[in-house]
Amino acid sequence: MGKASYWVQSNALLRKNLTYQRRNKCQNCCLFVSPVVILFLLTVVEFYVKQSQNQQSEQSNPDFKPLNPVPNPPEWPPLIQVPSFPAVRSKALPFSDLPDASCLKNKSCPATFLITASNQSFGLGMASDMFPTLTSVNSSDIAELILGTKASLQDNYLSDPAFTEEIDLYYLQPKCKEGSFLSVPMKTKTFESICMQSLTLWRNSSSEVNDAIFEGNARVNTEKKPFDFAGAYDFLNSNSNIFNVTVWYQTNALPSTRGTSLTRVEQLVNLVSNAYLRFLNGAGTKILLEFIKDMPTHGYMNQPNFVAMMSTLLFIWIVVWLFPVILQALVYEKQHKLRMMMKMHGLGDQAYWTISYGYFAIVSAIYMLCFVAFGSILRLAFYTMNAYSIQFVFYFVYVNLQVSMAFLASTLFSNVKTAAVVGYLLVFVTGLLGNFLFVRVLQEPSFPRKWVIVLELFPGFSLFRGLYELQQYAFEGSVVGNGGMQWQDLNDPENGMKEVIIIMFVEWLVTLFLAYYADRALFSGSCMRKPSTSARKPSAQRNGTQVPSRRENPDVAEEMIGLTQPTSGTVFVNGLDLRTSMDEIYSMMGVCPQYDLLWETLTGREHLLFYGRLKNLGGAALKEAVEASLKNVNLFHGGVADKPAGKYSGGMKRRLSVAISLIGDPKVVYMDEPSTGLDPASRNNLWNVVRLAKRDRAIILTTHSMEEAEALCDRLGIFVDGSLQCIADARELKAQYGGSLVLTITTTPEHDAEVEDMVRYLSPTAHKTYHLAGTQKFELPKHDLRIADVFEAVEIAKTRLPIHAWGLADTSLEDIFIKVAMATASSSV
Incomplete structure (x- = not known):
């Protein structure tokens, strides 16, 4: 058969790889399913985290609802927070100017406001002008109506409970007739408001105001319920030139949420502002506070996105997880010398690199496609908000860089376990360093940009930067609604995606070249190509003296051998010179x-x-x-x-x-x-x-x-200490190194000398080659005696010596090997 073409070799290797992966389907399934499981678990965890947070929010505020998209928030009239238990005369508040507690029974207690100022006449004048009297109202007069409610506003202005849950609505005036009310027309509905008296009381100082508010709200009084004021004002040093006022406001929020709850203070400020304008410019001057509305908002939960916050760390582990997998596969072929085995059977380097690199690149691409596809199915913003074309380019460049890095790193390892430990340790450390070190560098504006680029030369940090940018744009897109990362965003100087793609692309080409060069120039399969050295030195030193090298036998000199590069001469296999046609010879x-x-x-x-x-x-x-x-x-x-x-x-x-x-x-x-x-x-x-x-x-x-x-x-060669000593067929070797009979005799040790004397009598030139515990072995030259003489001598010796066993044999190849080895060893001493 002729040499297999590149396409035939590639086909063979590809089929082998596919079969090999089919045999390892359990490991492959685990590999591809692992990111899917992680994403699914993250989604489940996020769901339960949000559910738990929702439950906590609902427990603290029964009116809590997750925010939906509200492009046009509703307009609500401003309200004053009137107390559920208005301040009355009691043991906690023993003031004669407060209303009697009997008003609590018929629900006619006024909303009391405390007033103080450095100038009492100015303060009382302002207080008397804060609450105008209205007998009727239409839609155009709503801004002049002072409305109040006992329902607290804790979260937003999207759904005011005073207008959405039919809670009592009040309008405040200095005097109220029993059972009086006004209709408040709104765009969608008319609400009935009950008249509540507004009562303003003077206090001599700010500390008296503060103490009264504190004592009335104390729950240690005998009534075991608070008596709250609707508000209070300290006009301080205000006059016609200076308007300086402090406002106390009422809230019904729980103490645990009071610091974060929104309150109804707008109308309180507007009341005192209008009173001051009328003091300056007359009754016709006023500031109309027509409505209050929340800002437009998008559809997102007010809890942090758990997947978005964890995505960069977890996703970098998922992506880099392929590196030790590929590295182990490459080192496995190296450790078990399978690459060399394939090469010696004709697999060319071009076919090996094309199929091996392409195979791992395709597997990596499929892995990433499954990763992105399942994340998109779960509707994770990390995938759905950012342009898929950007994600494709980013992952395509990185997986190719990762494969080429694995090929380059495989030249450094010769053991699969070592490669696995180092590979997985690199995965773990890369994620931690990126999430807890590199991210701080990215978030620090004063850190020099050039050093950020230097750090990104490490592939793990460049991957982290890209994932970080995708995560940031996805999170911002889910909150602000700007659509995530698009191609035009890569021109933003704050966006690092463009630079990391360029860095990774250049590193991919450089790493691929270095990996290919290392494989071709430094390694052949698993054996490093060592510099050519002379096969035999002309002389060597032994014990400080110069010893000439042994002269090779003529038959040895005619052979060339082995897989290493020849130091001199050449070998022809089927007419092909191994120096120039080794690939053809392999085939x-x-x-x-x-x-x-x-x-x-x-x-x-x-x-x-x-x-x-x-x-x-x-x-x-x-x-x-x-x-x-x-x-x-x-x-x-x-x-x-x-x-x-x-x-x-x-x-x-x-x-x-x-x-x-x-x-x-x-x-x-x-x-x-x-x-x-x-x-x-x-x-x-x-x-x-x-x-x-x-x-x-x-x-x-x-x-x-x-x-x-x-x-x-048909021909045999004997090597001793790595050197070929002789080569010929078995008959020639026996003739050259044999030419003798081997006599073996076993007797008691005390008769060894007599046995040796007998052998010397048979052949004076006999040579003893073995002696141990009564067993001796001698070489007898064939030309010195006849076989019959040996039998006769042994039979005679039996009559006077205890011979337990004896034998006569021709020289075997094993004897010749031992003889050549011993002769070589003795000549080298």
């Missing part, structure tokens, strides 16, 4: 590494499908190759092929690794201890697969098992 080679490099959640079949596609297989040919590979390594039957590789035994994983190395008809296959961990039957079956495979391809196999090497290899 025609297979690798079975020492450790099984597999995705735990992918099945054996899915592994072979992926690597088969990388080898340019497709359609029916791919399916046939996969099934044949599974059958060859005994992974086809019993549903084993469709089980996740993480549930395979060690032997099954080794067989799958061998099948992966052979899929796609590679020209060169590298196997590192392929039969490790296999039982004898599986090992023999695997050897048969390798024997069949080596007929039309080169297989380079490393192993510690000389039995495996002799069974599978």
Whole structure:
């Protein structure tokens, strides 16, 4: 098969990624559902917070209602707050000028106002002119009618209880006839008002006024109810040139809410103002207080928006949550050397980057779309008030920056757990620093703008700034009704959205370039590319003396090996030079590494499908190759092929690794201890697969098992201390390094010397290679003796020595390996 094209490689990797994510659907569901759950919980919490606040407000004020949009508030005549229990003569107020308490029974008690001034005649004159007498009234005279009510106004002027809840309405005059009333015409209805006498009483000083008000309101008197005054005035030093007055006013609000309740003081001030104007300019002068109305208001609750207040902190955690997820996925492939495995099977860097980056970017985009969509469904102002196009651009730029940052950060980690801890810690710290540090910087006008921009170079702060701006515009829009953030708002110098989008866009491009460069120039999969060094130094120092390097054998000098860049020379694979055509060589080679490099959640079949596609297989040919590979390594039957590789035994994983190395008809296959961990039957079956495979391809196999090497290899090389010492077929190695028989004799330790004498008699040049607890092993040159002589000598020795066991064998590959290793070690001393 030829080299797979870029599109074929991309297709293979994309299919693998989608399959991998399908296998991890539970984790993915949790990832995508988490922001939805958080938003839903926030909405529920906000609902119950508002309900609780409404209940508290209703308990303190039964007339409380959440504010609805009121573009044109109603107009209400100004009212005086008359006391529910007017001041009368009592033990608490033993003043003779106060009315008798009997007026309480027939509800004829006057509304009493106390007067004092530095100039008594001026004060009494003002008091006598404050309450004019009217016998009839029409709509044009309402402003001259002094109206009062016992219903207190605590929240606003949108719904005055005196006109909306049919509470008694009064008009105040110096004298009232019994049962007299006046009709007050309004735009929608005419109200009947009862006459209430206005009584003004002189007091000698401001302190007397204050004490009277205090004593009358005290609830410690025997009547156990307050006797309140309707109001009081201290004209101080007022005269024809100076108007200086202090006003006491009446409120029926509870003591706990009195400080925040609105009161009816407008008419009290207007009364005294008109009296002073008439004093100066005559009876025809007056200021008409026609109506009182609240300001236009929008539809919002008077409680703070809980989601809006918490959105910046919580949303930054939700958005940045993707960073450690992507980082873990990248480091996982690095830690388990899966990236290198894919590269050695032909996956090019361009296809890897296109699919991996694009895949994580699309996943991030879908994540953010779900985030925004569900927030919009819940009608959260953070989403609905701001232009969706601005949100799209902002999130698009940031998720790309976040993905590129994850790729760059993955080059710093080699362990998934470490990457996860650092990633999630970064998420947590970024939110806290933004919410409790950076937000104060933004809200401090004196903080230099250039330093704000410097802080925004940290991606977490730039994200926070953007979310902060969206939150501020959403909150303002929900209160003021300006529609949230629109594109024209980005030109506002106080709006930081434009600058953070520019900063993040530039950082995205820079980070993406650095991440790609780090991957290409510094790393290859999980192994750092080290600077090229000489394969063998010309000499070395040992014990302070210069020692010449060992001379390589001619057969060793003819080989080049490994995956690192060559220091000199080259290697040709199927006519391709590895120095210039390594990507093409990768496409025609297979690798079975020492450790099984597999995705735990992918099945054996899915592994072979992926690597088969990388080898340019497709359609029916791919399916046939996969099934044949599974059958060859005994992974086809019993549903084993469709089980996740993480549930395979060690032997099954080794067989799958061998099948992966052979899929796609590679020209060169590298196997590192392929039969490790296999039982004898599986090992023999695997050897048969390798024997069949080596007929039309080169297989380079490393192993510690000389039995495996002799069974599978046509040529064998022996490495000692990382250096190739010899290479030839098994017969040539035995001829070159063997040429002897191995005699093993076991007797009691006290007869070791006699056994050695016997062997020396057989062959004076015999060499003892092993001696332990009565067991000795000797090498006997074949040209020095006959095998029959050895049998005869041992039989004779049995008559006088306790020989427990003995054996004679030809030199094995294991003996040759030990001999070469020992010879190498002795020559290096």
